[in-house]
Amino acid sequence: MCNNCPKNPVYKLHSGEQLCQNCFFKYFEKKVRKTIRVYKLVEKKDEIAVAVSGGKDSLTVLDILYNIYKENKKITLKALMIDEGIKGYRNECIAPTKKFCKERKIPLEIVSYKKEFSFDLDQVVKGRKPCSVCGVLRRSLLNSYAKKLQVKKLATGHNLDDEAQTIIMNQFRKNIGASARLGPMTGIEDHEAFVRRIKPLYFMSEKEIMTYAFLKGIVREFNECPYNKESYRNQVREMLNNFEELYPGTKHSIVSSFMEILPALQKQEKKGKIKYCMKCKEPSSQDVCQKCAVLEQLKLPQ
Amino acid sequence: MKVYYDRENKEYTVKAKNIQDMLKELKLNKNSVIVVVNGMVVTEEYALKTKDKIKILSVVSGG
Ligand code: SF4
Ligand SMILES: [Zn+2]
Numbered sequence A: 001m002c003n004n005c006p007k008n009p010v011y012k013l014h015s016g017e018q019l020c021q022n023c024f025f026k027y028f029e030k031k032v033r034k035t036i037r038v039y040k041l042v043e044k045k046d047e048i049a050v051a052v053s054g055g056k057d058s059l060t061v062l063d064i065l066y067n068i069y070k071e072n073k074k075i076t077l078k079a080l081m082i083d084e085g086i087k088g089y090r091n092e093c094i095a096p097t098k099k100f101c102k103e104r105k106i107p108l109e110i111v112s113y114k115k116e117f118s119f120d121l122d123q124v125v126k127g128r129k130p131c132s133v134c135g136v137l138r139r140s141l142l143n144s145y146a147k148k149l150q151v152k153k154l155a156t157g158h159n160l161d162d163e164a165q166t167i168i169m170n171q172f173r174k175n176i177g178a179s180a181r182l183g184p185m186t187g188i189e190d191h192e193a194f195v196r197r198i199k200p201l202y203f204m205s206e207k208e209i210m211t212y213a214f215l216k217g218i219v220r221e222f223n224e225c226p227y228n229k230e231s232y233r234n235q236v237r238e239m240l241n242n243f244e245e246l247y248p249g250t251k252h253s254i255v256s257s258f259m260e261i262l263p264a265l266q267k268q269e270k271k272g273k274i275k276y277c278m279k280c281k282e283p284s285s286q287d288v289c290q291k292c293a294v295l296e297q298l299k300l301p302q
Numbered sequence B: 001m002k003v004y005y006d007r008e009n010k011e012y013t014v015k016a017k018n019i020q021d022m023l024k025e026l027k028l029n030k031n032s033v034i035v036v037v038n039g040m041v042v043t044e045e046y047a048l049k050t051k052d053k054i055k056i057l058s059v060v061s062g063g
């Protein structure tokens, strides 16, 4: 039974508390609102683009922000989708995402690798790590199109699992500097080169989000990128989930202890000034940005 | 009892009497799936009945 009312439970928290559908919705929305409030993710007169992939996480973010701010005329919401050109995956996410946005009257912008870089991801991954190419190019397009859409913030569906994985991955790869750019809100306020990233689902686990998205009818069919299973991230995910099963609360501990050292990390990283890429003039920590470096490796024109 | 698992698009036959044992039998981690019985999400303690329609849904982000 639910801990609060005589109904069948749909979720068991790691504290052991069980929640029915209604109590779970309340718990979930309250926690997301708290994240938004405590970390000031959304402020008066914000213009926000939500990066949507068509998966459960990004559509849940879009749905929750829409429900919170639909009566608030001062907050504008847009959706931004990147089509990498992954057959059997992204193309199947496009139609449901269009429908989702249309039902809520949210303007949706779709940007494709094909149009921007004149290739599909599928065409260039042979002998390479798909996720490295994909991630760099997607981040770059999200930043440049968020600027074109003239929004102040870009909301993403990153969740507790993603963040715990990234923290561990950066540790394992001795890439701690990259962790300074994590957290519920990243970037610099009012910087012309960057759009701030916000992560309203920062403290929600994948399992909580899936439960919410399923019960709200946000997602229907399972869909997975064909390159996902072989990724480094997927191995870290499995390791962390095995730990979580043995020691419930592990992922929470990773993220909350990380939050304690984050300010120190950020201070340390601030020393490096922002430069601009010699080739494309986008912000970069090196002379040539990661996107241009990847495109150069692929020996394709920009 | 028959169980459908969406990430593999496969149906399995299980002997378990509750969700927790079923996931163990299938070697699935409880943190990476949710279980839907007759259209409703259930927790690990749920006791399976013979006519139940069981679906296991992966919670992994697609990429
Ligand atoms: S799994 Fe890798 S290749 Fe697939 S969409 Fe995600 S980052 Fe891109
Ligand atoms: Zn309840």
Ligand SMILES: [Zn+2]
Residues within 6 Å of the ligand: A277, A278, A279, A280, A281, A282, A288, A289, A290, A291, A292, A293
């Ligand atoms: Zn560049």
